[in-house]
Amino acid sequence: MEHIIDGMLLAASPEALIAVFVGLIAGQILGAVPGLTASMAVALLVPYTYYLDPWIGIPMLLGMFKGSLFGSSITAILVKTPGAPAAAATVLDGYPLAQQGKGGKAMKMALYSSVFGDAFSDICLILAAGSLAAIALHFGPPEYMLLTAFSLVTLSALSGRSLWKGLVAVLLGMGIGMIGLDPIAATPRLTFGSLELEEGIGLIPMLIGMLAVSEALRQMEQPLHKLARQTVSFSREWADNRVSWPEFRRCLPTLTKSSGMGTLIGAMPGLGATVAAFLAYGEAKRASKHPERFGKGEIEGVAAAEAANNAVSGSNMIPLLAFGIPGDVAAALIMGAFLIQGITLGPVVFQENPIEIYAIFAALLIANFFNLILGHGLIRMARRVVGVPKRLLFPAVLVIASAGAYALRGSVFDIQLVFLFGLLGYGMGKLAIPTVPLLIGFILMPILEENFRITLLLASSHDLNLGFVLQRPAFLSLLAIMGLAAFLLIRRRRAFRMATAPEPESQPQTKRAEP
Amino acid sequence: MLATPRHREALLLIALLAGVAGTVFWVVPASVDDPEGFGYAQGLPPSFTVYLVALLGGVVMLVRLLRLWRNPRLDVVEVDAGERRLGSQALWIIVVCLLFAFLLIPKVGFYPSSLLFIVTASLILGERRPLFLTAPPILVTGGLYLAFEHAFSIFLPRGDWVEPLLANLGG
Numbered sequence: 001m002e003h004i005i006d007g008m009l010l011a012a013s014p015e016a017l018i019a020v021f022v023g024l025i026a027g028q029i030l031g032a033v034p035g036l037t038a039s040m041a042v043a044l045l046v047p048y049t050y051y052l053d054p055w056i057g058i059p060m061l062l063g064m065f066k067g068s069l070f071g072s073s074i075t076a077i078l079v080k081t082p083g084a085p086a087a088a089a090t091v092l093d094g095y096p097l098a099q100q101g102k103g104g105k106a107m108k109m110a111l112y113s114s115v116f117g118d119a120f121s122d123i124c125l126i127l128a129a130g131s132l133a134a135i136a137l138h139f140g141p142p143e144y145m146l147l148t149a150f151s152l153v154t155l156s157a158l159s160g161r162s163l164w165k166g167l168v169a170v171l172l173g174m175g176i177g178m179i180g181l182d183p184i185a186a187t188p189r190l191t192f193g194s195l196e197l198e199e200g201i202g203l204i205p206m207l208i209g210m211l212a213v214s215e216a217l218r219q220m221e222q223p224l225h226k227l228a229r230q231t232v233s234f235s236r237e238w239a240d241n242r243v244s245w246p247e248f249r250r251c252l253p254t255l256t257k258s259s260g261m262g263t264l265i266g267a268m269p270g271l272g273a274t275v276a277a278f279l280a281y282g283e284a285k286r287a288s289k290h291p292e293r294f295g296k297g298e299i300e301g302v303a304a305a306e307a308a309n310n311a312v313s314g315s316n317m318i319p320l321l322a323f324g325i326p327g328d329v330a331a332a333l334i335m336g337a338f339l340i341q342g343i344t345l346g347p348v349v350f351q352e353n354p355i356e357i358y359a360i361f362a363a364l365l366i367a368n369f370f371n372l373i374l375g376h377g378l379i380r381m382a383r384r385v386v387g388v389p390k391r392l393l394f395p396a397v398l399v400i401a402s403a404g405a406y407a408l409r410g411s412v413f414d415i416q417l418v419f420l421f422g423l424l425g426y427g428m429g430k431l432a433i434p435t436v437p438l439l440i441g442f443i444l445m446p447i448l449e450e451n452f453r454i455t456l457l458l459a460s461s462h463d464l465n466l467g468f469v470l471q472r473p474a475f476l477s478l479l480a481i482m483g484l485a486a487f488l489l490i491r492r493r494r495a496f497r498m499a500t501a502p503e504p505e506s507q508p509q510t511k512r513a514e515p
Numbered sequence: 516m517l518a519t520p521r522h523r524e525a526l527l528l529i530a531l532l533a534g535v536a537g538t539v540f541w542v543v544p545a546s547v548d549d550p551e552g553f554g555y556a557q558g559l560p561p562s563f564t565v566y567l568v569a570l571l572g573g574v575v576m577l578v579r580l581l582r583l584w585r586n587p588r589l590d591v592v593e594v595d596a597g598e599r600r601l602g603s604q605a606l607w608i609i610v611v612c613l614l615f616a617f618l619l620i621p622k623v624g625f626y627p628s629s630l631l632f633i634v635t636a637s638l639i640l641g642e643r644r645p646l647f648l649t650a651p652p653i654l655v656t657g658g659l660y661l662a663f664e665h666a667f668s669i670f671l672p673r674g675d676w677v678e679p680l681l682a683n684l685g686g
Contacts (some may be wrong), residue, residue: 044667057533162592170530171572175565182561185553189561191548213612221605226639331647389641392647395633396655398612403625404657405670412621419616423609430601431527432593449564456559 007358010055011366016359019052020367021374023060025065028371028378029384032075034208034401037084038068038273039329049158054341059363061337062313064366065330066279067275069310070375073110074382078103078232078301079397081212085203086273086309088280088439091211093294093301098232100297104241107382109299110306110359112243112374113255115368117307120259121266121314122364129318135163136267136319137151138474141458144270146475148444154489155282155440165433169298170360173441176201183450184457196413204418205405206442210435212401213422216394218429224391231393232386241298254284258304262311267318269327273309274443278309288491310515316365321357325357521583528580535573540568600628607639612627629656 009015023045030041041064049057072083075095097106152170179190180200191197220227232308234241258280264278284304285294294301317334319325324346326332338345343353350357387394405414425435455469462468469475523532549560583589593599613630619628633652663669673681 099555116660161590164575165592168572169576171568171575174568175572178565178568184559185549185550185561187550187561188546190565192546217605217608217612220636220640221602224604227640369554388651389642391637391642392651394640395636396651398636399629399655401621401632402616402629403663404622406625406671407663407667410669412672415620416616419612422612426609430594430599453559 001124003354004358006355007055007145007360008362010355010359011059011362013055016056016059016363019056019060020063020363021370023063024067024367024370024374027064027070028068028374030064030377031068031083032080032382033070034075034083034212034397034404037204038065038072038086039333041065041068041301042330042333046340048079049337050340052501054338054343055098055359055363056352057341058337058356058360059367061334062360062364063367063370065334066310066371067374070111070114070119070306070371071311071378073114073302073306074107077084077106078382078386079212079393081397081401082207082213084273085207085443086277086312087305088207088211088274088301088436089277089309089515091280091303092305092436093296093298094305095215096297097302100240101233101235102240102260102297103232103386104234104383105239105243105299105377106302108241108243109247109251109302110380111372112248113258113303113306114253114375115309115372116255117259117262117309117311118181118313118492119365119368120256121263121309121311122361122368123314124263125314125317125321125364126361129322135188135264135474136269137323138267140472140474141454142469142472143450143474143478144456146270146478146482147271148448148451150478150485151279151473152441152448153284155278155287155444157438160273162432165431166437167427169433169435170441173438173443176206176438177442177445178449182447183446184453196411199409199411200377200446201417201442202405202409202414203443204408205414206421207439208405209418209421209423210439212426213398213418214435216398217426219390219396222390226391227391231388231390234383240299243348247299248283251300254287254300254304255307257287258309259305262308263315265308266312266315266327267336269319269325270326270447273312276312276446277305277309278440278443280304283485286485299426300359305500321349322346364408367433386395520593521587521589523593524591525580525583528583532573532576532580533657535569535576537574538569543569604639608636609640611635620672620674622674622676624677625671626656626660627674627677629659 002258025335026045027038027041030044031038042061045061045064049061051057052060068084069086072087073090073094074083076082076090078096080091080095082088082091094106094110097103155170175190179197181187181198182189257301261280261283262273262276265271265279266273281294281301281304285291288294288300290297290298309444316327316331319327320331320335324335324344330341335345343349343356388396402415402418405418406412408414427436428435456466459466459468464471525685543562543565547562547565549562553560583591615628615632623631630652633655636650637648637651659671663671
């Protein structure tokens with residue numbers, strides 16, 4: 001108890017509060033720049049933490065991480081350019097809302113959901129780090145394989161009105177995800193001898209290209225007089241620029257479920273905020289009474305994606321603190337910052353450095369509160385920026401996105417990929433082939449394939465062969481949960497089809513694809 | 516021949532199936548070398564999943580093509596005719612984007628290319644006011660320079676033609 005109070009007092013010191021504040025502001029602004037991910041933002045700041053005490057330096061890093069997760073949603077909503085991959089799912093409903101003049105509502109819901117998800121996972125981290133870490137330890141390649149395979153199937157619900165086009169897009173994304181070195185044999189695959197391709201296709205160039213560049217190309221087709229107008233206009237209605245309490249209350253079940261999903265996924269090394277966001281979005285759509293509204297500006301869609309991706313920030317620390325295992329790049333960088341301070345993470349950290357750890361916990365909660373306040377300022381700033389005419393803003397966005405794409409690997413090839421994928425996304429739009437399933441296939445394929453093949457490797461040395469997975473309690477539990485989810489989904493779809501079955505018509509129908 | 520949505524979708528499916536065939540019979544053999552003795556017990560050869568994904572894609576497309584052929588009333592999803600067309604404005608923007616990424620940046624460097632790109636793209640999109648053709652490109656490029664070079668220490672490409680000049684000036 002004494003350590004907890006000492007830790008809280010350290011976190012409440014002026015230096016610690018200023019550090020969190022600075023980290024959040026920098027994170028929110030950097031997060032809004034396409035291509036500069038949370039991990040990159042943290043990487044830029046790690047060296048500076050050497051000169052600071054751990055209860056100042058580490059919270060600053062964590063503030064940067066949290067701030068960038070929210071900041072990336074602003075550009076995702078306003079100009080369909082996610083600042084980081086984690087915000088890609090926010091585009092699905094955030095951008096349509098902005099197009100309807102409700103960008104203010106979307107950004108505020110993104111902010112409240114971010115803070116909710118963050119706070120949820122921070123509380124889980126503080127209260128249940130050990131238990132969650134123990135659950136995460138039971139997840140191995142078979143469970144990861146099952147989770148990602150199921151995600152691919154359920155997220156095909158995002159394929160829109162043409163199922164075959166959605167499936168083709170997913171499979172194309174999976175194919176693109178296989179370019180690079182084979183995960184088991186480490187031999188080049190689909191690279192045609194190109195050294196750049198051996199590193200694989202970067203997620204950021206692909207995301208920026210498929211979402212931002214293709215949308216910019218589509219927008220730039222408009223007549224010249226429309227391009228002179230401001231990029232995003234905001235409705236003058238007060239209700240369109242705020243999230244009312246009834247709206248927030250309606251989204252509470254989604255927020256809670258998505259935060260839970262994000263917390264669990266964040267606790268499992270290797271999956272990350274992007275996977276959490278898409279999974280939560282898919283689940284919110286599946287469970288919604290009006291799934292047909294998703295993708296057209298449904299505020300619950302924004303809530304689900306943002307709550308889940310921000311919930312990862314706290315639970316990312318669970319395997320890190322409990323076992324010294326970083327779950328992703330950002331956690332690895334934060335671990336580096338701990339090592340710089342002479343703190344070795346793992347089971348004994350609570351005995352050896354209790355005050356610093358509790359100070360960091362308290363700082364996490366304080367950062368959520370600051371994020372809420374600073375977020376409103378960023379929203380106001382963003383509203384001014386997108387008041388610029390489209391014909392000026394879109395070229396600028398393309399240049400900034402190119403710089404961001406270059407920053408991660410220092411490769412001009414990544415800039416070229418941005419525009420190539422932009423053309424691909426643009427072409428797919430012309431053919432009414434949805435682009436989001438391609439992104440999902442690309443993101444999930446490497447995880448699915450690696451874990452599938454490792455499972456086969458494990459099976460080959462087991463007496464029961466592949467049957468060994470049925471001896472794993474975590475696998476069986478996941479299978480049961482997924483079976484139930486699939487049953488509910490099929491039942492709902494049947495009920496929806498029966499309720500909306502049209503009258504027989506003599507002429508075939510042509511459906512118009514949503515842009 | 517392409518007058519109806521069904522015809523257009525059928526053509527798209529045939530083109531995509533040709534792509535799948537090309538992948539299976541040319542792309543994979545040309546670009547994936549399976550190590551010897553790499554079978555099921557070794558976690559499957561590298562080409563396995565590529566073939567599997569291509570095969571699944573082929574099956575999806577074939578099923579759709581068959582359904583299209585057998586059911587004249589099948590729903591077809593496509594965008595409006597106006598949106599399908601590629602206008603000259605969009606074409607010019609695409610050309611400028613490709614020149615920016617593939618020619619200008621590698622040769623001239625990021626900053627001069629960005630200035631040129633923003634000015635050219637804004638002109639194509641109808642901007643004619645001299646102030647708005649000069650100030651935004653300078654602000655954006657200058658802001659990127661300060662942020663990336665000085666704040667983040669990320670050095671954006673200098674360009675093959677410019678880098679030797681800068682090296683001589685520095686030396």
